[in-house]
Amino acid sequence: MSVQFHVSDDLLLSYAAGTLDEASSLLVATHLALCPHCRARNAAADAVGGQLLEALPAADLSDGLMPSVMAQLRRPTAAPPPVPVRPTSDIVIPEPLRSYLxxxxxxxxxxxxxxxVQQIVIDIPGCRPQARMLRFQCGTQVPAHSHAGRELTLVLSGSLCDRDAVLQRGDVAETDEQTEHQPHAGPGEDCICLAVTDAPLRFKGVLARLMQPLLRI
Ligand SMILES: [Zn+2]
Known part of the structure; x- marks a missing residue:
C-alpha cells in the first residue's frame, strides 16, 4: 500500500533549504526513501530554490547579501542533512536511518x-530535538499527551491509530502544541516508528504523569 500521510510543505521546504535540524531531517529523508510522491515534491522544492537564487538581481548580491551568504558558507556547520536513499526490498529500516542505528x-x-513499550534513543550530538525509535506491542495505548513543541512520527512497521487515522509504513504524523492525542498501536504486528520531539511531552492524568519519568519522552 502506498504512503497516505506525507510531510508538510513547511517541513519539506526547510529540509530542501537545509535549515531543518538534523533529527527532523533524518525523519524527512527516511520518509523520502519510502515515498516517491515526496521525492518528486522535494526535487521541485530544490529546483524552485535554485531558480530563486539565480533570479536575484546582481545588485542585491553585491551589497549586503553577498557577504552574508559568504559568512554562511564559512560558518562551521553541523553534519549535513541526511540524504534519502531508496530502500531495497526486504529491508525494514531504510537509509539514512539504518546508518544512524x-x-x-x-x-x-x-x-x-x-x-x-521499548525505545532506542538516537544520539545526535548538538541537536536539540531528540530522535528515538519506539516499539509498541500491538494494541498498546500510548498515554494521552500534548506537546510543548512539534512531534513528528514516521511509522516503519505495524500500524499506529491516531485520532481517526490509521498510519502505516511510510506514513508521517505531525503534531504541535495544539494537539492532544492518545495514539495506539494497531492489531496484528508491533508498531515500530521513528519519533522526533522538540520538547518533552506533557502527559495528562495522574497515571500517565507517574509514567513519564519511566518513558523519558
Ligand atoms: Zn510522502
Missing part, C-alpha cells in the same frame, strides 16, 4: 521503558 531491525538493541 548501525543496522536493520534484527540488530537493534531495544530498551524497555514501560510495559509493552
Amino acid at each position: 548501525g543496522g536493520d531491525l534484527a540488530s537493534l538493541r531495544w530498551k524497555r521503558v514501560a510495559p509493552r
Whole structure:
C-alpha cells in the first residue's frame, strides 16, 4: 500500500533549504526513501530554490547579501542533512536511518521503558530535538499527551491509530502544541516508528504523569 500521510510543505521546504535540524531531517529523508510522491515534491522544492537564487538581481548580491551568504558558507556547520536513499526490498529500516542505528531491525538493541513499550534513543550530538525509535506491542495505548513543541512520527512497521487515522509504513504524523492525542498501536504486528520531539511531552492524568519519568519522552 502506498504512503497516505506525507510531510508538510513547511517541513519539506526547510529540509530542501537545509535549515531543518538534523533529527527532523533524518525523519524527512527516511520518509523520502519510502515515498516517491515526496521525492518528486522535494526535487521541485530544490529546483524552485535554485531558480530563486539565480533570479536575484546582481545588485542585491553585491551589497549586503553577498557577504552574508559568504559568512554562511564559512560558518562551521553541523553534519549535513541526511540524504534519502531508496530502500531495497526486504529491508525494514531504510537509509539514512539504518546508518544512524548501525543496522536493520534484527540488530537493534531495544530498551524497555514501560510495559509493552521499548525505545532506542538516537544520539545526535548538538541537536536539540531528540530522535528515538519506539516499539509498541500491538494494541498498546500510548498515554494521552500534548506537546510543548512539534512531534513528528514516521511509522516503519505495524500500524499506529491516531485520532481517526490509521498510519502505516511510510506514513508521517505531525503534531504541535495544539494537539492532544492518545495514539495506539494497531492489531496484528508491533508498531515500530521513528519519533522526533522538540520538547518533552506533557502527559495528562495522574497515571500517565507517574509514567513519564519511566518513558523519558
Ligand atoms: Zn510522502
